[in-house]
Ligand SMILES: Cc1ncc(C[n+]2csc(CCOP(=O)(O)OP(=O)(O)O)c2C)c(N)n1
């Protein structure tokens with residue numbers, strides 16, 4: 001990740017605030033949706049979409065774009081707020097979250113929403129798809145990167161560890177995975193439901209370079 005100047009930090013903080021406002025408005029209007037899991041990635045997605053990723057909202061399928069796979073797909077409102085703010089589609093669409101016949105469904109759908117690189121929602125699957133993309137980029141000797149965003153509860157899915165093993169084996173250096181360690185999943189604290197801790201040690205044991213914040 002690049003270093004942020006004071007001006008960039010102020011800009012991103014402001015954007016993230018707007019993203020949070022949009023998330024709350026969207027979920028309130030829909031009267032349905034994952035508020036906590038969306039808010040807890042607002043800063044991360046803001047940083048990725050507004051600083052880190054090379055993407056072009058006017059050309060969402062550009063071959064050499066960076067990809068973002070929201071493996072914790074239930075946090076779609078955070079992604080939708082960023083995509084609208086970036087200009088992939090009119091902000092008016094945010095008023096129709098989870099409404100039949102509209103593009104912003106409860107979980108990301110790559111066939112209906114510009115800017116969504118992978119359809120997700122079934123926890124554990126997104127990281128595997130991200131591995132496939134990262135392998136493609138590596139084989140093509142391309143520069144584009146893949147960012148995957150996972151939940152800490154999601155790590156309870158065995159498929160995540162199959163993907164983690166795969167990524168290390170194939171040296172997928174075009175892939176960065178983030179784990180949103182918010183300590184919670186639907187049924188309560190992850191430490192009570194089925195602890196995924198210590199997360200860093202587990203990924204290290206699978207051969208990953210880990211940065212913990
Ligand atoms: C395979 C699968 N099982 C169950 C669910 C239902 N579900 C949606 S969110 C969630 C909790 C996930 O917790 P975490 O990964 O920590 O995400 P957070 O809510 O903290 O963002 C569950 C169990 C799902 N989407 N996919």
Ligand SMILES: [Mg+2]
Nearest residue numbers: 152153184185
């Ligand atoms: Mg969680």
